[in-house]
Amino acid sequence: MTSSRSHPLLTVLNDPIQDKGTAYTEKERDALGITGLLPAHVDTLETQLSRVMSHLDAKQTDLERYIYLIGLCDRNETLYFAVLMSDPERFIPIVYNPTIAEACLDYGQIFRRPRGMYLTKHTKGRLKEVLSNWPTREIRFICITSGGRILGLGDIGANGTPIPIGKLHLYTACAGVPPDALLPIHMDIGTTNRDLRDDPLYPGLHEDVASSDEIDALMDEFMQAATEVFPGVCIHFEDWKGTDALRLFDRYKDDHLIYNDDIQGTAGVTIAGLITALQIKDEALKDQRVMFAGAGSAAIGIANMIVEAMKTEGLSGAEAQAAIALFDAGGLLTVTRDDLNIYQTPYARDLKDETDLQAAVKAYKPTILIGVSTVGGLFTEAVVKEMASHCDRPVIFPLSNPTHSAECTPKDAYTWTDGKALVACGVQFPDVEIEGQTFHPGQANNFYIFPALGLAVYATKAKTIDDKMFIAAARGCADQVSAHDRQQGMLFPRQRDMLNTETRIAIAIARDIFDRGLAGVEEPEDVGALIQSQIYQPVYHDETV
């Protein structure tokens, strides 16, 4: 006799990885002992998909759709990914940016079931034992956040947990990385956010944040434990506080299989947008002057990768750095500032101190203005017009997320420059009509890069990850913008065929990995076929064989 604890109702039908719900055939129902536990009609995956779509259509808001979809993922993972992959253009903004920002802000209220792992500074000394509680050992990617800087929302601690979950869902939905190889983790180091610490529904540690030294010691143990428990695992760092992000990246990048998406993924997608924009303008990157609003992990990551890309066009490192200026909450980064960190000092300019962005733009005369400041509306009409006054077609990338943090909207940027600006934002803004011309603003979001990188690393078993792979990804992304789309000012490939787009980017990265001898598997004759062969398909398998 089956005990109640091992009853099929509690195992087969409650296991989201295996569950097919109403799609179990009669033969499967008999074989699994679940006949009579489901309605009579056997659905196809397509029927289940259309039922989900009608449920989604009946919801009033994207946050309700998000909650519904996460619930679906908790019940039936195959169906969840079938939904996402059926229409990525529609579902990326729901399970990821910008709706995920609302999910984070409401996490204490909308929390239903745990997902992934939750480590804390109090599990220090036991991290290997705790990680071993995960039921499998075949994890190839861990996405880990402290919640210290979630999108442009600041430190929201454990409420940032939806971010590593959403990022890893895009590995699968956009690039077909198998979901069972992915593990999201929140590393709870406490939070500086007093409101959350005082909120009884806050699900994290109600404690102040650990010191840098404590974080480093905790993460040293984590890196060691993760590689022992999950051999070959790649650690993807996401949305740590800027200084933690840069310091930990430096600490592990040379001898661990890691990358930081905010530093490198953002740089990759920005370079992709710049390649397309400069092709439209018929200019070279080495001839540009770049100004950043923001001097945190994203700005430093993008700046460093622009330097690498300019070097490939013949500039020296010093010449390339001189083509870049940063402006943060304290104003222009100049040689007289004594508050700069070691990542910022290479970009300190020998210019007059300036705390007004328009004045800084006027003084430096950038051709490219990139917003990674978290400050919505920072690119005022005066700033944008200043760009247009010295540059015929300014490149303006307000990249801060979510929507309200964008430094300006595409509509504003096009309007204030008479349609001359080349624009991309972190979220997808709607098309803009100006005097009969339609502009389709780009979405410069690192999701064009990190899922493809994941697939390439997954398939090649790359031994290390470096900036060159992100530059290969950027080129692979830019190559896919059609001539027609460029004419509309589009800087990125369309999102309706995301799996094929990211597969091609993954192939470009994999070729680079093989060319530089960084793969952990032998180079096949056909790299494209290797990548294709690894792609997860959201389909049901016959449970009777």
Ligand SMILES: NC(=O)C1=CN([C@@H]2O[C@H](COP(=O)(O)OP(=O)(O)OC[C@H]3O[C@@H](n4cnc5c(N)ncnc54)[C@H](OP(=O)(O)O)[C@@H]3O)[C@@H](O)[C@H]2O)C=CC1
């Ligand atoms: N589109 C995309 O794919 C991505 C977008 N982003 C977005 O970029 C933003 C920044 O991320 P990240 O760099 O990691 O965050 P950080 O916290 O590391 O950096 C934020 C930076 O903005 C500066 N800043 C704050 N206020 C102003 C101001 N008024 N004027 C100019 N600069 C200001 C901060 O300066 P100070 O230190 O002096 O306060 C700091 O240098 C976020 O909104 C994030 O969503 C990030 C990654 C990817």
Ligand SMILES: CC(=O)C(=O)O
């Ligand atoms: C997109 C992203 O990674 C961010 O805004 O942090």
Ligand SMILES: [Mg+2]
């Ligand atoms: Mg991020």
